Amino acid sequence: MLTKKIGFILLLSILFISIPAFAQGPAHDSPFWLSQLFGRLHPMLVHFPIALLLAAAVMELFTLKNSHHSFRSGIRFLVVLGAISAVLSAAMGWLLAENEGITGSTLDLHRTVGLISAGLSVFLLVLLRKSELNPSTSSIKTYRFVLFLSSIGVGAAGHFGAALTHGEDYLTEVLPQNSDQEAPHSLTVDLGTFASELSPEKEIQLVTNVRSVLAHNCYKCHSGAKIEGDLRLDEKEFVFAGGENGPIIIPGNPSQSELIRRISLSKNHKDVMPEKGKLLSKEEIQLLTLWVEKGAPWPDGVAQQSVYRVAALAPRKPNLPPAKPGLENPIDRWVDQYFEQNQLSWNTPVDDRTFLRRTSLDIIGLLPSPQELAAFQADTNPNKREIWIQNLLDRTDEYSQHWLTFWNDALRNDYTGTGYITGGRFAITDWLYTSIRENKPYDQFVRELLNPTQKSKGFIEGIRWRGTVNASQRTEMQAAQNVGQVLLGLNLKCASCHDSFISDWKLDQAYAFANIFADSTLEVSRCEQPTGKLAQTKILWEELGEIDSLATKAEKLRQLADQLVQPANGRMYRTVVNRIWKQLMGRGMVEPVDEMDNEPWSQDLLDWLAVDFVENGYDLKRLIYQITTSKIYQSPSVAVSSAEKLMSEDFKFQGVIRRRITAEQFSDAVAEISAPLFDSVEVKFRPYQLIPEAKTNLSFARASLVANNEFLKALGRPNREIVSTSRDSQASLLQALELSNGKKLNKSLVKGGEKWTVAFADPVALTENLYTKALLRKPSPQELEVAQKALGPNPNPSSVQDLLWAVFLLPEFQLIY
Structure with missing residues (x-):
C-alpha cells in the first residue's frame, strides 16, 4: 500500500510540474510564467534530497550490525521524503534549463546525474518496501547499496549544480594546490593608442585586449562549458551571432549594442552583466566601447593570438651591462641597470654578523656559532665573504640536509611510506639526497626524474588513491x-x-x-x-x-x-633559476614561481642567468654562490608588510625580502640552543645508513629528516601529498598557539632550562652566553636588566625556560634580516 501511495504522489508531482510546460506549447516565443516560476524553485528544493538522502545514508551506517536499529523509522522517513524531493527537484531543474536558455556541457552533466539520481531514488523506495516486507540479508544489502549510490548521486549532482552557478572551480579553488591560481588581471592598455585610424597591427592588438577582458569576466557563463542565454563569447563566430535575444554587438554603434548596455549598468540592475561577481572596471568598459565604436574589428588571424601573456620558450642571453667599481658580479650589473631605470639607489652592505647569519641559514639551514663570528670578524682578507660562502657550500651533508627540505616540498616527497594505499606512493629520498650531495647537474637531475630508475620513479608515478x-x-x-x-x-x-x-x-x-x-x-x-x-x-x-x-x-x-632538458628549452632553466632566486632573495623574479608566463621584474637578468646556468654545467651550487656573493644579496633586507604587496603588479625590487625562518630552521636552532625537539623514532631518514661518511658533528637530528608532525605543520611545513613550491612567511594564529602551548617546544624548554642552569650559575653569564649563541650579540643593558629580574640571583630551570622561550619568540631570532 505504501508503494502505491508514494508512486501516486510522485506521479501527481511530476504531472503538476509538467502541466505549465505542456501549456506553453511549441508556438510560444516566451516561456509560460508558471513554468518559469516552478523552474526557479529548483535551487531551493534541490537541497532537500541532498540533505535528506545523505543524512539517511549516514544513519544507515549505524545499522550495519543491527538492521532493527532504533534509527530505522527515522531513516525510512528521510528516504521517502528525500526520494520525493529528488523527483520534484529533477523535474523543476528540467523546467529551469528549458525556460532560462542555459546550455553547455556542465549543464548536460548536471542534468544527467540529477535524472539518474532521481530514478535511483524511486527505485530505492521500491527496495525499501521490499526489505520491509521481506527482511532477508540480500534485500537489505541491495537496498543499502542503492541508498549509498543515490546519496553519492545527489551529492555529485549538487556539485555540478554549484559549478553552473559559481564556476567549475568553485569547490576545488580553495584546495591548497589551487590556492594560488587566481585569474590574472585584465590587461591595462592606453586607449589613446587606438584613437586614430587602426592599422592591421593595432586591430590585432585591440581585439587581443578585448578577448582578454571577455576571458577574465565572461567565460564562466558564456563559453563551451556553460552557455547562458544561448550566448558564447569564447570564439569570433559566436560573439557576432549573439544570443537568444539576437545580436549583442552593433559594429560602429556602441549605444545600440546590448553588450555595452549591460556591462555599463549598476550593480543591482536586473540586466547587469556579469550578473555574479565583480563588475567590469571603468577602463574595461571603455575598451569594449571603443572596440565596438571602431567597428568591432576581428581579423581572422587574431584567433591564434593569446589573450594572456605567454613567455618565450627559447633561451636568450642579452649583453651584460658594463661593470662598475664594486659591481663586478653580473647580477649586480643587471640590478644596477634596473635601479637606474627605476630611480633606486644602492645601500651599504650588511655587517659581518648579519651576513654570517643570513648566509648560514640560507645555505646550510643552521645558525653560525659565536666562535665562527669572532674568527670572521678578525679576518682581514678582502675576499673573506666569498671564502665563507664557498666553505658553507663545501659542508656537504649540512648543505644537503638543508636543501632536502626545498626539494621534498617541490617533488612532494615524504617519509610516510606508501600513503593511504599499499603501494600507492613511492619515496625518492635516497636518490634525492644522493643527488643533492653530489651536486648532480640539473639536466641530469631532471632526466632521472622524467626517465626514472627504480629509486627516482616516485615523482612521476604520483599517488594511487583508493578506488x-x-x-x-x-x-x-x-x-x-x-x-x-x-x-x-x-x-x-x-x-x-x-x-x-x-x-x-x-x-x-x-x-x-x-x-x-x-x-x-x-x-x-x-x-x-x-x-x-x-x-x-x-x-x-x-x-x-x-x-x-x-x-x-x-x-x-x-x-x-x-x-x-635540451638547452633550447629556455623555460625549464628560467624556472629553476627563478626558484633558487626566490629561496635566497625571498621573492622570485617572476611571481608566483609556478606561473612563469607572468612578467619578471627584470627579463634581462632572468634570461641571462638561465643561459649562464646552462653554459656552466647546470651547476646549482655555482648558481647559489653567484647569487649569494652579489652585492644585492648582501644589502640590507627589505621589510614588506603583506604578501599581497609582494605579488602586486607595481612591485619594485630593492633587495632581499625580510622573511621568517622555516619550520625546519627554527626547529634546528631551538635544538642546538635548548634541547632536541625530535626523538629517534621520528627520524625517518638517516643519511649515514646510505652514505657512511654523512654523519655530522651535530648532537641532534635535523628537522628535515623527520616525518611531518603537528609542530612542523603549525610552523609551515606543507602536506606533501601535493606539490608545494612556496611557503607562507607570514606569522599565523596556529603558529602562535603552538609556540605558546605546544608540547614539543615545551619539552625542549624543560630540558634546556636544566642544561643552562647546570652550565651557568651566574644570571649575567647565562644571559650573555644565551644571547651570543642565539643572536650572535651581547644583550643590551635593558635586556640584561630584564633577564636578571626574571632569573633572580640563583637561576632555576623554570626561570631559564621562560628566558629561552622569550628569546625564541623574538623577531630577531625568527626572521632572516
Whole structure:
C-alpha cells in the first residue's frame, strides 16, 4: 500500500510540474510564467534530497550490525521524503534549463546525474518496501547499496549544480594546490593608442585586449562549458551571432549594442552583466566601447593570438651591462641597470654578523656559532665573504640536509611510506639526497626524474588513491601536472578537466602530455564526462620535438627527458633559476614561481642567468654562490608588510625580502640552543645508513629528516601529498598557539632550562652566553636588566625556560634580516 501511495504522489508531482510546460506549447516565443516560476524553485528544493538522502545514508551506517536499529523509522522517513524531493527537484531543474536558455556541457552533466539520481531514488523506495516486507540479508544489502549510490548521486549532482552557478572551480579553488591560481588581471592598455585610424597591427592588438577582458569576466557563463542565454563569447563566430535575444554587438554603434548596455549598468540592475561577481572596471568598459565604436574589428588571424601573456620558450642571453667599481658580479650589473631605470639607489652592505647569519641559514639551514663570528670578524682578507660562502657550500651533508627540505616540498616527497594505499606512493629520498650531495647537474637531475630508475620513479608515478578518482587526478595526469608545475612553471590543473579559464592551454593538450606517462592511450574526459576521444601523444611545445605515440612508456619517457632538458628549452632553466632566486632573495623574479608566463621584474637578468646556468654545467651550487656573493644579496633586507604587496603588479625590487625562518630552521636552532625537539623514532631518514661518511658533528637530528608532525605543520611545513613550491612567511594564529602551548617546544624548554642552569650559575653569564649563541650579540643593558629580574640571583630551570622561550619568540631570532 505504501508503494502505491508514494508512486501516486510522485506521479501527481511530476504531472503538476509538467502541466505549465505542456501549456506553453511549441508556438510560444516566451516561456509560460508558471513554468518559469516552478523552474526557479529548483535551487531551493534541490537541497532537500541532498540533505535528506545523505543524512539517511549516514544513519544507515549505524545499522550495519543491527538492521532493527532504533534509527530505522527515522531513516525510512528521510528516504521517502528525500526520494520525493529528488523527483520534484529533477523535474523543476528540467523546467529551469528549458525556460532560462542555459546550455553547455556542465549543464548536460548536471542534468544527467540529477535524472539518474532521481530514478535511483524511486527505485530505492521500491527496495525499501521490499526489505520491509521481506527482511532477508540480500534485500537489505541491495537496498543499502542503492541508498549509498543515490546519496553519492545527489551529492555529485549538487556539485555540478554549484559549478553552473559559481564556476567549475568553485569547490576545488580553495584546495591548497589551487590556492594560488587566481585569474590574472585584465590587461591595462592606453586607449589613446587606438584613437586614430587602426592599422592591421593595432586591430590585432585591440581585439587581443578585448578577448582578454571577455576571458577574465565572461567565460564562466558564456563559453563551451556553460552557455547562458544561448550566448558564447569564447570564439569570433559566436560573439557576432549573439544570443537568444539576437545580436549583442552593433559594429560602429556602441549605444545600440546590448553588450555595452549591460556591462555599463549598476550593480543591482536586473540586466547587469556579469550578473555574479565583480563588475567590469571603468577602463574595461571603455575598451569594449571603443572596440565596438571602431567597428568591432576581428581579423581572422587574431584567433591564434593569446589573450594572456605567454613567455618565450627559447633561451636568450642579452649583453651584460658594463661593470662598475664594486659591481663586478653580473647580477649586480643587471640590478644596477634596473635601479637606474627605476630611480633606486644602492645601500651599504650588511655587517659581518648579519651576513654570517643570513648566509648560514640560507645555505646550510643552521645558525653560525659565536666562535665562527669572532674568527670572521678578525679576518682581514678582502675576499673573506666569498671564502665563507664557498666553505658553507663545501659542508656537504649540512648543505644537503638543508636543501632536502626545498626539494621534498617541490617533488612532494615524504617519509610516510606508501600513503593511504599499499603501494600507492613511492619515496625518492635516497636518490634525492644522493643527488643533492653530489651536486648532480640539473639536466641530469631532471632526466632521472622524467626517465626514472627504480629509486627516482616516485615523482612521476604520483599517488594511487583508493578506488576510482576523478579523471584529472589519475596518475598520468598527476605526472603531467607535477612536471608542468615544478619543472616548467606551468599550471595544467584547470586544463586537466576542461579548457583552461586562466591560460590558453586546452584539455586536449593536457591529455596529450599526460599520454606520455601512460601505458596505454588515454581517453579524454571533460569535466569527468568521457568524450570517446583518444588522446594524442605530444610534448607541450612541439618545437622541442616529437614523441612517438606508438612507443612503449619507457621509450616515451626517454624521449621526453631528452627533449625537455635540451638547452633550447629556455623555460625549464628560467624556472629553476627563478626558484633558487626566490629561496635566497625571498621573492622570485617572476611571481608566483609556478606561473612563469607572468612578467619578471627584470627579463634581462632572468634570461641571462638561465643561459649562464646552462653554459656552466647546470651547476646549482655555482648558481647559489653567484647569487649569494652579489652585492644585492648582501644589502640590507627589505621589510614588506603583506604578501599581497609582494605579488602586486607595481612591485619594485630593492633587495632581499625580510622573511621568517622555516619550520625546519627554527626547529634546528631551538635544538642546538635548548634541547632536541625530535626523538629517534621520528627520524625517518638517516643519511649515514646510505652514505657512511654523512654523519655530522651535530648532537641532534635535523628537522628535515623527520616525518611531518603537528609542530612542523603549525610552523609551515606543507602536506606533501601535493606539490608545494612556496611557503607562507607570514606569522599565523596556529603558529602562535603552538609556540605558546605546544608540547614539543615545551619539552625542549624543560630540558634546556636544566642544561643552562647546570652550565651557568651566574644570571649575567647565562644571559650573555644565551644571547651570543642565539643572536650572535651581547644583550643590551635593558635586556640584561630584564633577564636578571626574571632569573633572580640563583637561576632555576623554570626561570631559564621562560628566558629561552622569550628569546625564541623574538623577531630577531625568527626572521632572516
